[in-house]
Amino acid sequence: ENSKPYTALLLFRFFFIFLPQTGYLHPDEFMQSIEISAGDLLGVRTSSPPWEFTVDRPIRSAAILHLFYHGPLLLFKHLLVDGFSWYVDAYFVVIVTRLSIAVLSLANDAMVALLARELGLDTFRCLFLYSSSYIVMVHGTRTLSNAIESSLLAIVFICLLFALNAYSAPGNSRHTLVKVLLSTAGIVTAIGVMNRPTFVAFAAVPYLYTAWRCARSLVDPIGACFNFGATILAAFSAAFVSLVLYDTLTFNPTFASRFASLGMDEFLTVNGAFDFLSDFARSAVVTPWNFVSYNSQSENLAQHGTHPRWLHLINLALLLGPAAPVFVRHAWATLRQSAQQQQQQQQQLSKAIVLACLVPLAALSLFPHQELRFLVPLLPLATVCVAQRLRCRLPIFSFALPWIAFNAIAVIGLGFLHQGGVLPMTAHVGELIRSTNSRLQPQQEPLCHRLLFLGTYPPPQHTLLLPQSTCVQLEDLMGNRTALESRAAQLRSDRVASVYAVFSAVHADPVRAAFAKSRYGLKYAARVYGHLSAESLPPARRVLARLSESSSPVVEAGRSLSEALSIMVFHLVLTA
Helix, strand or coil, X not given: CCHHHHHHHHHHHHHHXXXXXXXXXXXXXXXXXXXXXXXXXXXXXXXXXXXXXXXCCCCCCHHHHHHHHHHHHHHHHHHHHHHCHHHCCHHHHHHHHHHHHHHHCHHHHHHHHHHHHHCCCCHHHHHHHHHCCHHHHCHHHCCCHHHHHHHHHHHHHHHHHHHHHHHCCCCHHHHHHHHHHHHHHHHHHHHHHHHCCCHHHHHHHHHHHHHHHHHHHCCCHHHHHHHHHHHHHHHHHHHHHHHHHHHHHHHCHHHHHHHHHCCHXXXXXXHHHHHHHHHHHHHCCCHHHHHHHHHCCHHHHHCCCCCCCCHHHHHHHXXXXXXXXXXXXXXXXXXXXXXXXXXXXXXXHHHHHHHHHHHHHHHHCCCCCCCHHHHHHHHHHHHHHHHHHHCCCCCHHHHHHHHHHHXXXXXXXXXXXXXXXXXXXXXXXXXHHHHHHHCCCCCCCCCCEEEEEECCCCCCHHHHCCECCCCEEEEEEECCCHHHHHHHHHHHHCCCCEEEEEEEHHHHHHHHXXXXXXXXXXXXXXXXXXXXXXXXXXXXXXXXXXXXXXXCHHXXXXXXXXXXXXXXXXXXXXXX
């Protein structure tokens, strides 16, 4: 009976991906993942790779990109597109990659279940508490490096806990299992560090807890520490060097050409191997080091926005919602326990879980650029702390109802409404461009279409589903209304015949006026509801003025709400 609520939420997590879930959390959700892979594999037009991959010292790993995103898209290309081409649309491309991230997120569920069992808690109630969080429903199924980081951390924690339990059991087969688990932990740690170097902060306490258990609990502490450490280090080093080599071959064409010309016979000689290793050491592209170097400079972080050091405390409250005070009380009570009270294994593990939340929280707070998504890996551990504090009992009025309401509102707001019109409107514009191009006569030159986006996040171009040969120039004006009129005039002087302007409905009048002055005729207009942009809300002064002047304030309020929750497209054609 206890498993039914969790099972329902687990099924809904996957169903939620197909609804479709149109909310757009952050530009990195597409620009550092699907946008690059779709261009490489599907042959569709995409944006240029972001600067993180193209600077002289790249800070994002190509190996991670190919490992987590190329695989699902290859499956999509070879199995789904060929067999079900009639069903493929722009959002289906997004679904495939989100589905793979959702499958990977099951590692978090496994870790929550394992920790609940180790602490003597009701497993399915802990899983219900975790799965009902909006972070799991939304962030946990998105193509964000933070979602991957969370799942990799869970795999490491699971491997270490199983290895500790198996090491003390008799039998050589158990020791073989321990080596496999520890090697897996080392390899996954290397992948985690390449994905986001902040993985070190998240994995520090699990590894320290493992070392402490080896030194205190096992029969041969010195041998246990050596065996654990040597196995993990060997696996980590081999995986890390392999990933760095892959990145170096990807980002350094000169090294790649020398590597390709190196024959196996030459490589197997002492001099050939030494020359290769020397060349690799000089040319290596170590993206985690570049990431840390870049983010350690305050002038670089200032370009992305600087925040007060305490902002992660607010982000923690947003992460946990009504569970945040419960987590704080549990952390305080656990850390205050005396050494005599910390003898039982469950209490030791409980303290380690609390520290595994607080240590990375403190480490990430040292950097002035702080976002909620950076704390996503803390959620599974924090919900276990909350469940332990409540002993898996969820009081209806003091906890359950506020928790459900908070997460339901967040799921609707972030999963559907937040920049929720960008994906469907971009897909719709792609259909319009394909339709326009299909009507051209063979002797006519193909049109070059300009796309202007105003008051939205940067749109991913792969959702246009246009061939790479299609002439499309996309410009993101962000929320800059002042540049709109001069941009329209410039398009007129360049004789651009076809312009698609996509904007939050709040900007409809300025867009129409700017292009009317530049003698563009409105050929087509459409509106999509379910789009909320915090950067493009109707000015409060204008709304109040409308309400005071209107004979029907209710109708006027509805109009203002319609503006705030919709996105529009104008297809503008140059007139004589």
